[in-house]
Amino acid sequence: MKNVVSFLLALLCLNTFTVGQTQFIKYLENPTLALGSASAWDGRQVSDPRVFFDGTLYRMLYFGWDGSHGAIGLATSADGISLTRYPQNPVFDGAPTYSFVRPGPVVLVGSTYHMYYRAQNTNTDAVVCHATSPDGILWTNDVANNPVLTHGSPGQWDDVAVIPEAVLKQGAVWKMWYVGYRANQLWRTGYATSSD
Numbered sequence: 258m259k260n261v262v263s264f265l266l267a268l269l270c271l272n273t274f275t276v277g278q279t280q281f282i283k284y285l286e287n288p289t290l291a292l293g294s295a296s297a298w299d300g301r302q303v304s305d306p307r308v309f310f311d312g313t314l315y316r317m318l319y320f321g322w323d324g325s326h327g328a329i330g331l332a333t334s335a336d337g338i339s340l341t342r343y344p345q346n347p348v349f350d351g352a353p354t355y356s357f358v359r360p361g362p363v364v365l366v367g368s369t370y371h372m373y374y375r376a377q378n379t380n381t382d383a384v385v386c387h388a389t390s391p392d393g394i395l396w397t398n399d400v401a402n403n404p405v406l407t408h409g410s411p412g413q414w415d416d417v418a419v420i421p422e423a424v425l426k427q428g429a430v431w432k433m434w435y436v437g438y439r440a441n442q443l444w445r446t447g448y449a450t451s452s453d
Contacts, residue, residue, distance in 0.1 A: 290319065290332055290340050298323050298347055299330055307360040308337070309370075309393065316393045318360035318372070321347060327357035329374065331394060349388060349396045351376050361385070361421035362433075363393070372396065373421040373433065376404065383418035384408060385435065406435065406449055414445055422446075 290306075293299040299321025307318045315337040321330045328347035332340040351358035355376040364371045370390040377383040384404035388396040399405070409415040415437025423434040431451040438444050 284338065286338075289338055290317070290342075293321065293342075296323075297321075298326070298328060300324075302327075303330075305359045307363055307372075309363045309365070310337075311393060318348075318363065320357075320359040322357075325356075326352070327359065328352075329358055329360050329396075343394065348394055349374070349398075351386075355386075358386075362424040364424050364426055366426055371424075373405070373424050375420050377418070382408070383420055383438075385419055385421045385433070405451070406433065409437070414439060414443070415447055416440070419447070 290303050292301065292303055299319075301324045302322035303319055305320040309316055313335075315334040317332045317334070317340060319330050319332065320327055328351070329349040330346040331343040331348045333343065334340045349358060349360075349372075355378055357375075357377045359375040361373040361375055364373075368391065370393050372388045372390070374386055374388060375383050376386045385406035386403040387399040387405045389399065390396045406419050406421070408417055408419045415435075417440050418436075418438040420436040420438070421433060422436055425432045429452060431453075433449045433451070435447050435449065436444055437447045
């Protein structure tokens with residue numbers, strides 16, 4: 258009987274913790290980052306947030322669009338909620354090579370931030386590119402290596418677009434999980450690795 262009671266208590270505690278970790282309540286003051294002014298570089302869209310914490314500030318990279326061109330902006334926050342746009346936005350722009358760049362995963366290795374971003378010129382030709390930063394603000398494009406992942410050849414499952422979703426560095430290996438897209442409207446998840 259003692260074992261049954263212990264088991265039921267453990268199950269109750271596990272269920273309580275599980276429910277508590279999966280129930281999100283929307284913030285009443287949403288949205289936390291509104292559109293820029295009508296003529297601003299982010300006046301038509303602010304999306305694709307990528308948030309990382311530097312030990313003091315939350316930094317959020319986001320996609321801004323003015324109706325014809327898309328770039329990456331930065332907003333910061335002490336509490337992760339009240340966001341302040343960086344005054345020199347956008348902090349990263351793909352022009353003249355790409356008309357759209359959207360932030361992807363950000364990984365800190367040593368004292369360098371690595372951003373894997375989605376770059377494209379139309380809605381259907383996305384590739385993955387790489388940029389680095391010493392502070393999460395000023396980004397340098399990896400011109401020598403970009404793009405670091407291209408979409409597949411015609412007929413392959415990811416022949417239209419590849420979009421970075423998660424990146425980890427484990428030991429000497431970089432691991433990327435990405436979304437691949439085909440013209441037949443099928444989206445699937447792929448995996449890629451790099452030693453450098």
